[in-house]
Amino acid sequence: MVSDSKLRILVGTRKGTYIVEGDARRTRWKVGPVAHQGNEVYHVVADSRHPGDVYALVNSWLYGPVLYRSRDYGKKWNEIGTPLMASTKTRPPKFDGNPDTPAPVYPVANLWHLEPGPPAEPKTLYLGADPHLLFRTTDLGSSWEPIPSINEHPARKGWAPGAGGACLHTILVDPRDSRRLYVGMSAVGTFRSEDGGATWKPTNKGVEAPFLPNKFPETGQCVHHVTADAADPDTFYRQDHGGMYVSHDRMDQWVRIGKPLGDDFGFAVASPRAAPGRAYFVRLDGQARVTGEGHFQVHEWNDKTRKWRKLLSPTAFPGHFGVQREGIATDDRNPPGIYVGTTTGQLFVSPNAGKTWHQVPFQFPGIHSVSVANPASR
């Protein structure tokens, strides 16, 4: 266990894991040595219940998905048990069209998102994987249980992958009731469980699926990422393939807020603990998947005033930037820091809720994931 007051940015990239330590003002940065070098790291996240604990979801193109944990903020890493589907030689790997054939086994292709459980369950972790898989551990990763209500969902044969893969990328736990869970899956949509994952209800009402004949189906939306508002656990902000949305009723109904921006495509969204009612989106051109304005930009949504605000001037960082679904994070300080990693390896930081911005002076490989670890991070 490592207990200090340092703020750390945890960065997962195409070629490894980086831990970046910051000073108290969040303007000077020290980039640590790369770990898991050469490997895709889809998500790096701290567990604030256990100071020092950081997880890296490594997906090797050669030897598959591997889950690592550090107990000292990245100085040393150990491989821990990686969740996998039950290994069996009696169930076929693919569906052969015969209805009497047992259900196929879906090997885990990639690990996408790890979510620590509530403080009252200090050994619980949730893990989302591809293809559309959810796992839970209650012993900090020594063993994993697949969640059959998702992994063997009766409709999953019709769950097609999105362009990034059939990922389960969003997992949220209601801080008031740990039995209330939310998941988001690419090209399937969001679901809510009220019973700890035993059953799920689709929660996509109001979200457009422009690529389907039925534009507002019950499921099939390509949700990219969802975050909860820190002050109101019933409010969520959603970046979907079909636009930017907010829900105020536990995802029962979504309202599109992105239309004033024109093309409201994107992947990432974050909401700061110190500024409830705010959400940060990175708007991308829907075809090119880069910032369409010709410069780096973050849009702030103010849920109280229902207004948008651009946080950067057009001359700050000219260029075309891509940001992936885990590519934006906030810290728990006041004013909140905002951290954005791009697919071309820039790590942009605002230490003051978007008032000023700078770039961490290090050229990273393409960034998949940015999160923040500090004594009270999320």
Added chain:
Amino acid sequence: MVGDRGDPFVHLSLYGLLLIPGRIGGPAVSMTKGEKEAWSASPAPASYMLNVHLDSWLREFGPRGSERVDADSVEHLLDVLEERYPRLRFKIRDETGHLRRYVRVFVDGDDVSGTTGAATSLRGARTIDILHSIAGG
């Protein structure tokens, strides 16, 4: 094993040793046709004792050098290796038992990954190289 220099078996074996670096712990190298013929000419061992080499990427999880394994098929060989080196489990095969896409298994220099794969018999085989495809970027 060194014996009487006049013994043709010893000469053949020494010849084999000189031409096959894998046998003396050198880097994993596929055999040439001449090396295979020399190797095949030597008498088969009583059991299927094989020399196994992993490439540098996989050595993090398994044997760092040459490993001797007694196995009659690739699947059996991988079972033995994974039991000896638990971190190798699911690194070469996924949980359905299929070889991972970019893993290549060579049996005496022949790539069996895209053909008989894990079901490949190892009768008469000497050297197994487990390498990765030329891929990535």
